[in-house]
Amino acid sequence: xxxxxxxxxxxxxxxxxxxxxxxxxxxxxxxxxxxxxxxxxxxxxxxxxxxxxxxxxxxxxxxxxxxxxxxxxxxxxxxxxxxxxxxxxxxxxxxxxxxxxxxxxxxxxxxxxxxxxxxxxxxxxxxxxxxxxxxxxxxxxxxxxxxxxxxxxxxxxxxxxxxxxxxxxxxxxxxxxxxxxxxxxxxxxxxxxxxxxxxxxxxxxxxxxxxxxxxxxxxxxxxxxxxxxxxxxxxxxxxxxxxxxxxxxxxxxxxxxxxxxxxxxxxxxxxxxxxxxxxxxxxxxxxxxxxxxxxxxxxxxxxxx
Amino acid sequence: xxxxxxxxxxxxxxxxxxxxxxxxxxxxxxxxxxxxxxxxxxxxxxxxxxxxxxxxxxxxxxxxxxxxxxxxxxxxxxxxxxxxxxxxxxxxxxxxxxxxxxxxxxxxxxxxxxxxxxxxxxxxxxxxxxxxxxxxxxxxxxxxxxxxxxxxxxxxxxxxxxxxxxxxxxxxxxxxxxxxxxxxxxxxxxxxxxxxxxxxxxxxxxxxxxxxxxxxxxxxxxxxxxxxxxxxxxxxxxxxxxxxxxxxxxxxxxxxxxxxx
Numbered sequence: 322x323x324x325x326x327x328x329x330x331x332x333x334x335x336x337x338x339x340x341x342x343x344x345x346x347x348x349x350x351x352x353x354x355x356x357x358x359x360x361x362x363x364x365x366x367x368x369x370x371x372x373x374x375x376x377x378x379x380x381x382x383x384x385x386x387x388x389x390x391x392x393x394x395x396x397x398x399x400x401x402x403x404x405x406x407x408x409x410x411x412x413x414x415x416x417x418x419x420x421x422x423x424x425x426x427x428x429x430x431x432x433x434x435x436x437x438x439x440x441x442x443x444x445x446x447x448x449x450x451x452x453x454x455x456x457x458x459x460x461x462x463x464x465x466x467x468x469x470x471x472x473x474x475x476x477x478x479x480x481x482x483x484x485x486x487x488x489x490x491x492x493x494x495x496x497x498x499x500x501x502x503x504x505x506x507x508x509x510x511x512x513x514x515x516x517x518x519x520x521x522x523x524x525x526x527x528x529x530x531x532x533x534x535x536x537x538x539x540x541x542x543x544x545x546x547x548x549x550x551x552x553x554x555x556x557x558x559x560x561x562x563x564x565x566x567x568x569x570x571x572x573x574x575x576x577x578x579x580x581x582x583x584x585x586x587x588x589x590x591x592x593x594x595x596x597x598x599x600x601x602x603x604x605x606x607x608x609x610x611x612x613x614x615x616x617x618x619x620x621x622x623x624x625x626x
Numbered sequence: 627x628x629x630x631x632x633x634x635x636x637x638x639x640x641x642x643x644x645x646x647x648x649x650x651x652x653x654x655x656x657x658x659x660x661x662x663x664x665x666x667x668x669x670x671x672x673x674x675x676x677x678x679x680x681x682x683x684x685x686x687x688x689x690x691x692x693x694x695x696x697x698x699x700x701x702x703x704x705x706x707x708x709x710x711x712x713x714x715x716x717x718x719x720x721x722x723x724x725x726x727x728x729x730x731x732x733x734x735x736x737x738x739x740x741x742x743x744x745x746x747x748x749x750x751x752x753x754x755x756x757x758x759x760x761x762x763x764x765x766x767x768x769x770x771x772x773x774x775x776x777x778x779x780x781x782x783x784x785x786x787x788x789x790x791x792x793x794x795x796x797x798x799x800x801x802x803x804x805x806x807x808x809x810x811x812x813x814x815x816x817x818x819x820x821x822x823x824x825x826x827x828x829x830x831x832x833x834x835x836x837x838x839x840x841x842x843x844x845x846x847x848x849x850x851x852x853x854x855x856x857x858x859x860x861x862x863x864x865x866x867x868x869x870x871x872x873x874x875x876x877x878x879x880x881x882x883x884x885x886x887x
Contacts, residue, residue: 342858345856349855349857350855350857352629352630365857374859374870379862380850380858380860380861382684386683389858394859590684590685590853591680591685592674
C-alpha cells in the first residue's frame with residue numbers, strides 16, 4: 322500500500338513523524354533503527370541562543386503517562402546548524418526543526434536563520450510549550466498571538482513549510498486552529514502536552530521543580546483525538562495528530578478522524594526502536610481492516626447523524 | 627553485532643537476596659544476554675517488562691552487575707513502583723532491554739584503586755572486580771544500612787580486599803565518614819584512583835574528601851531517566867562549568883571535580 326503523504330507541499334514517504342523533545346536530534350536513536358524508516362522527525366526545540374532549561378527534577382511518571390518540564394534546554398540554533406544538521410546530511414528522512422522563542426520578532430529571526438538550511442524540510446512553531454513561564458503558553462492561548470507569530474515565521478521561512486503546533490490548554494481548539502491558518506500556516510500539529518502537576522505527600526514538595534509540567538503519553542490520547550477531530554473540521558490545511566500514540570491502531574485512530582500524519586512522542590521511551598516499525602505496522606493494519614488506501618481511510622469516520 | 631541494541635529477552639531467574647530481617651528488599655535478576663559485542667563496568671541498561679503494557683511508561687535504569695556467557699545479571703533494590711513490580715516478574719517472561727548505555731569507570735591496572743560503595747551502589751563494582759586485570763590492586767569499602775548479607779559482598783571478598791561498616795546510629799555514620807576520609811587521604815597520597823557509587827549524600831562526602839586531599843575520584847550517578855539515550859533531557863546534572871548534561875550519555879560516571887552533586 323502506498324503510504325506516501327503530501328502535507329501542504331511537505332512530501333513524506335510515510336505518515337510517521339516523531340515528536341519534538343522525545344527524539345533528540347535523531348541520531349540518539351540511530352543505534353536502534355534506520356532513521357529512513359520514518360517519514361520524518363521533529364527535532365528537539367531550538368531557540369536563537371542556547372538555553373540551560375529548568376532545574377531538576379524535570380520528569381515524573383504518572384499513570385499511563387508522564388509529566389515533563391524540561392524548559393527547552395537546547396544548544397541554540399547555531400549549534401543545531403553546524404553540528405546536528407551535517408550529521409544528518411544525505412539521510413532520506415524529513416528533518417523538521419522546532420522553533421521556540423519568546424516573541425514574534427524572535428520567532429521571525431529564528432525562521433530566517435533556518436530558511437537557508439537545505440537540510441531542514443519544514444519548520445514547526447511551538448506556540449504551546451507550557452513549561453517556560455514567560456513564553457509559549459501566552460501565545461498558544463491567545464488566537465491573535467497565534468496569528469501574529471505564524472505570520473512572522475511564515476514571512477521569514479523562505480518558502481519552507483510552516484507547521485504550527487497547538488496547545489490543548491485552551492477553551493476552543495478550533496479558534497486556535499483557524500488563527501494559525503489565518504496567519505499562513507501550511508499545516509497544524511496537535512496536541513502539545515496538557516498542563517498538569519504531581520506532588521509528594523511525604524516530602525510535601527512538588528515532584529517537578531517547575532511545579533507545573535506537561536502531561537503526555539497514552540493517558541492524553543482521548544483528549545488529543547477530540548482536539549484533532551475538532552481542528553480538522555475547523556480548517557482547510559492538513560493536520561498532524563499527536564498525543565499518546567503507542568501502537569499502529571492508535572495512529573490509525575488519528576488518521577480516521579482526519580489527520581494526514583502522526584507524531585510519536587512518549588512512546589519513544591517505551592523502547593527506543595518503537596517508531597521505526599510503526600509505518601509498516603500501520604500499513605499491515607490498514608490491509609487487515611480492509612482499507613483500500615491510506616488516503617481513502619483518512620477522515621472516513623462515520624459520525625451519528 | 628551492534629555496539630548497543632534494543633532486544634526483547636527472556637527472564638531466566640529472579641532470586642530474592644536477603645536475611646530474615648530484610649527478606650525481600652533486594653533481588654538478583656538474570657536475563658538472557660542481549661547479544662552485545664561487549665560492555666564495560668560502570669555502564670547500565672534500561673529494562674522494561676512487556677507485562678507493564680502502557681501502565682508504567684519508562685524502562686528502569688540499572689547498572690550492569692555482570693554479563694557474558696549467555697546471561698546478563700542485575701542487582702536491584704526495591705525503591706518504587708517499577709522495581710517493586712519488577713521483583714514479581716517470573717522466569718520466562720519477556721523484558722525489553724536497551725544497552726549497554728553510558729560511559730564506564732576508569733580502569734588503570736597498575737594504579738591502587740579504591741572502590742567506595744554506598745548500599746546498592748555496590749552493583750557495578752561486581753563487574754568491575756570481575757573484569758579488572760589486576761584485582762590485587764583493588765580495595766572495596768561498603769557502607770550499608772541493611773545487613774551485609776543483602777549485598778553481593780562476600781563473593782567480592784574472595785577476589786579483592788574488602789571492608790564494610792553498617793550504619794544504624796548517628797555514631798555509625800560519623801565512623802563511616804571518618805573511614806571515607808581516611809581511605810581517600812591514603813589513596814590520594816599514593817597517587818591512587820577512587821571510584822564511588824551510592825546515594826547522593828554518600829558521593830557528596832566522597833567528592834568533598836577527594837577535593838580536600840587532591841584524590842583523583844569518579845562518582846557514578848543514578849538519576850531518574852525516561853529514555854536512557856540522551857534525548858529526553860530528564861536526567862541531567864550540572865557539569866563542572868554549570869551546564870546541564872545528560873547523566874545517561876555523558877555519564878553515569880563523572881570525575882568528582884567535574885560535576886555538581
